[in-house]
Amino acid sequence: MTKRISLSARRLGAVPLALALGLAACGQTDDGGGGMGQPELDGGDQAEADTEAEGDELVIGRISALEGAFAAGAEDGERGVQMALEEFGHEVAGRPIRTIVESSDTTPETVVERARKLVEQDGVDIIHGPLSGSEGVALADYAKTVPHVTFVDAASGGTETTLRDPAENYFRWHSDGAMWTAPMGPYAVEELGYDRVVTLAEDYSFPHSQVGGFLNGYCAAGGEVAETFWVPLGESDYSSVIASIPEDIDAIYVALGGSDAVDFLSQAINFGIDKPIIGGSILVEETVLSSEGQIRDAALGTVASGVVPPPAADVAGWQDFVSRYQEMFPNGFDNPSHFAALYYNGFKALLLALEEVNGVVEEDDGEALRAAMSDLQWDSPIGPLALNENRQAEGDVFIYEVVEGDDGGLTTELRDVGEDIPQPEVVWERLDGCPAP
Structure with a gap:
């Protein structure tokens, strides 16, 4: 099931997020603008300009476990993604970002089905997700069959995802469950x-x-x-x-x-x-x-x-993250959850790497993006992050x-x-x- 949304970050915090996501709907896209309107244009025919903007948009597929035992965590993870997008003004290197969000139910079969839909029908070159451990193992295996697609984990913690014959196009910006x-x-x-x-x-x-x-x-x-x-x-x-x-x-x-x-x-x-x-x-x-x-x-x-500090922990960058979460989502949780922090980290790392390659992923089957991702080092809200040879963060x-x-x-x-x-x-x-x- 695909859900279609186009909501501002503040609106997502103003109502129960499951309702904001429209869980009874059957399709979801997020234009990346968060419902805040399009960027200003410098004159000319509006319809023609809109067509050009749409043609230059960067489409990112996302898979999130909005059904099942971890629905509340997935909903808060969506807030983390909104925070990362907000930092970048919902664009990278001048390209507006649109996300297509597929809802999963934590099962391996469903996550692969959703990924295939994103790749084969929507034509995405990047997928962010999933949440659950067995989903991550299955998605990393699927990644080997589509080497031109770049996968960035959202919150899954199974060890074998990046340890047992890891996929070269699968990146995890948080440590694992063990x-x-x-x-x-x-x-x-x-x-x-x-x-x-x-x-x-x-x-x-x-x-x-x-x-x-x-x-x-x-x-x-x-x-x-x-x-x-x-x-x-x-x-x-x-x-x-x-x-x-x-x-x-x-x-x-x-x-x-x-x-x-x-x-x-x-x-x-x-x-x-x-x-x-x-x-x-x-x-x-x-x-x-x-x-x-x-x-x-x-x-x-x-x-x-x-891997996520307590709310008042003195970790560089964490208090700023907590304050921004509370400001953006006054009706969210009192503090950002494990899932909000990890979804944010993975998606922000992706945006940082996209910035390094000027938002270009189509011309070389994503090779430059994956190289930038492998070399990236940055200070996240939970501490400094870099990837090892398995494209796995430690910390x-x-x-x-x-x-x-x-x-x-x-x-x-x-x-x-x-x-x-x-x-x-x-x-x-x-x-x-x-x-x-």
């Missing part, structure tokens, strides 16, 4: 004193990476795993899992996200969890903490790790705790920073205990 949890493992043992845990996660690529990254460091630090629980993406009933958790543990490591995270946290206390919770990277991020679910008692005190990871904010709501505070976390050397598959040494 990197996001790598420092949390030893921290849980050495700082929190959690020597024995169970894990709970969804059974697909991204949580495999999350659990693998956590257990690799946790077990190396002397931690033990009593049991692992795997559930389907979209699971809503955690009563049987919670009833099966053994008593002789110190904490529960939970790598759920989106509506799954809300459902689990809402049920945790009622179904008898009385152990501390260690969070994966999206268990207690902004879209979950701002939800209407009854998560407060379970979420408070949860310690988690991720810092933030450990934080859920606390009560000044307004009585839930927020997070920084506890520690894992600096310069490298890309792992192995792809973590589904684990049922400590990884083999």
Whole structure:
């Protein structure tokens, strides 16, 4: 399903974003002008000038998981893209930007179907997306079949996307799920004193990476795993899992996200969890903490790790980003989510690289653009970014705790920073205990 929109960034913040995107519609384009009108023209026939502008527009395909468990995150990701476009005046090197946004549902089959539509029917040379881990793995595989198309990841975190036979035309401007949890493992043992845990996660690529990254460091630090629980993406009933958790543990490591995270946290206390919770990277991020679910008692005190800093963290550029988000989207979340930050980073990196090649991508099948992307180094809101030989970003990871904010709501505070976390050397598959040494 394709959705058609042409809305200003401020309008996107003034109503529920799902409604602004017109989720019941059957096609979406964004003219890149954000509904703010066309650039001024220097006289001449208006219709002729419009035709010239349209002929010179730069069309970018985008795929976002606006359906399913991560719809709220995808909606906030759209805000991040609007922020990047706003910085560039919705054009690059004089070329107006138009995006064609395809809605996905987090499944590999759907994301490839949407990508094929963008390439074969819409003729795009650039695709930004997707959100979810298994989507990223599938899209990177598809990228190998269309080497003239440049792919820039939006927020997916599966390790194999850029580690296992990576596509030369696929770029990821954020670290992966295993990197996001790598420092949390030893921290849980050495700082929190959690020597024995169970894990709970969804059974697909991204949580495999999350659990693998956590257990690799946790077990190396002397931690033990009593049991692992795997559930389907979209699971809503955690009563049987919670009833099966053994008593002789110190904490529960939970790598759920989106509506799954809300459902689990809402049920945790009622179904008898009385152990501390260690969070994966999206268990207690902004879209979950701002939800209407009854998560407060379970979420408070949860310690988690991720690539996006807490709202008040003293990270160069982050406070400016938070302030701009709040100004542009007064009815959005209180603070930019994990997804807003990562969508922004990927799309801004793309715009910076396009600027380097004067907006030209058609003449050389995108080779100059991909070279510029590979060489790009820039200061993002979450820290300095550059790509390694796999076209994969590396960087810092933030450990934080859920606390009560000044307004009585839930927020997070920084506890520690894992600096310069490298890309792992192995792809973590589904684990049922400590990884083999």
